[in-house]
Amino acid sequence: MSSASAIQSIMTRAPVIPVLAIDEVEVAVDLARALVDGGLPVLEVTLRTDAALAAVEAIAEALPQATVGVGTVISAGQVASAQSAGARFVVSPGFTASVAVRAQQLDLPLLPGVMTPSEVMAAVEAGLDHLKFFPATAAGGADMLKALAGPFPQARFCPTGGITADNHLSFLRLANVLCVGGSWLAPADAVAARDWPRIRALAAAVSGQRSPSAEAGGVGDRWYSVAGEEDPGSAFEDLR
Ligand SMILES: O=C(O)C(=O)C[C@H](O)[C@H](O)COP(=O)(O)O
Secondary structure (H helix, E strand, C coil): CCCHHHHHHHCCCEEEEEEEEECHHHHHHHHHHHHHHCCCCCCEEEEECCCHHHHHHHHHHHCCCCCEECCCCCCHHHHHHHHHHHCCCEECCCCCCCHHHHHCCCCCCEEEECCCCHHHHHHHHHCHHHHHHHHCCCCCCHHHHHHCCCCCCEEEEEECCCCCCCHHHHCCCCCCCCCEEEEECCCCHHHHHHCCHHHHHHHHHHCEEECCCHHCCCCCCCCCECCCCCEEEEEECCCC
């Protein structure tokens, strides 16, 4: 599978990618298991902590059903470290050619961050059209994503940064959004208290949803919601 279709598979595996900053490697597997059991098998462990790569190794070994990636990748060297630790993909907050080239050389799927049309152009030039939109709410939110759909109809996004339980549906229903990312699934106090049932419940509350686009491989018009929730199908915003 090419890296391009591999990142699409990852982005369509679950509606939300939890973004994790793991301080203690000892909690990594329990935290990941709570999220996976709650229905969110794609995880991004950020390189914001010293324990990050050891946490990725532990999760990759203990939970083969999870798709664990490394986030906050800002240099080419970190791409190789992430792969050695067992990452199945890498995420960068912005776009640089050097990170893109290294990921391509190592055949490791990359989800690069963009927030402007110029950055989308640079990524598309490098062959990447599945992108993280970061920081999503600060950079214009859903309105910006709708605006980007005009010149970049092929681009698909994972908005991240300021996404919450309250606003994530307004992003997921956009035709150019396949999934969203966010740290709200693993609140620091819940991790500190080892409150895995709470984290599992936070994941379960969102894991039944599907972006209509993700459901149809990028061009869907259907909406799946968790049982009991109002069906927002009519609110699906078709940008084509
Ligand atoms: O560390 C990185 O690589 C990033 O690009 C940033 C994170 O994805 C966001 O900071 C998560 O945002 P929140 O869900 O608002 O906490």
